[in-house]
Amino acid sequence: MEAMSPIIMLVLMFVIFYFLLIRPQQKRQKQVNQMQANLQKGDSVVTIGGFHGVIHAIDESTIVLQAGDGTKLTYDRSAVREVKSE
Template identity: 45%
Template sequence: MTTPNLVLLQGAQAGDGGMMSMLIMMGLLFAIVYFFMIRPQNKKQKEIQKFRDALRAGDEVVTIGGIQGTIKRIDDETNTIILNVATGVEIRFDKSAIIPKGTSNNR
């Protein structure tokens, strides 16, 4: 073989190994992102959903807007909650607007 052909063959072989190592690095990067970002977020969402499913009348809650109140009634058909925020003052909220008390700063 001539010298230029030999150099081209060596470059092609190095390129194949480079592609494989790049794929491995991308796979490792995806795994790191999944285990440090996506998985904890999914776990937190499941915990919040479990909290919302366990809500009962009389529970004290906070909305994502910071309004604190006591649950008066839960309507599962419309997925809403009636909060008693003061004497004679009731506000209707979507169930997804309720967060565990004490977590309003940690959304």
């Protein structure tokens, strides 16, 4: 039984590691992917670089954001950090 103790401790540490770090990260990534998949024209968004804009056009992998002065910039869909609710 004493030989099994280190193995049990190792398995227990992995289980704790999984529930405290891996699982929450997977849930966050799933939420981000869902948010990016549900983007629509007219949504007000913030990019990971801090740019605030409104989606002017969208396709499978890119979005065109329009700034307040009418400037249009193209970004990858994955660059969107959040959708601002108004």
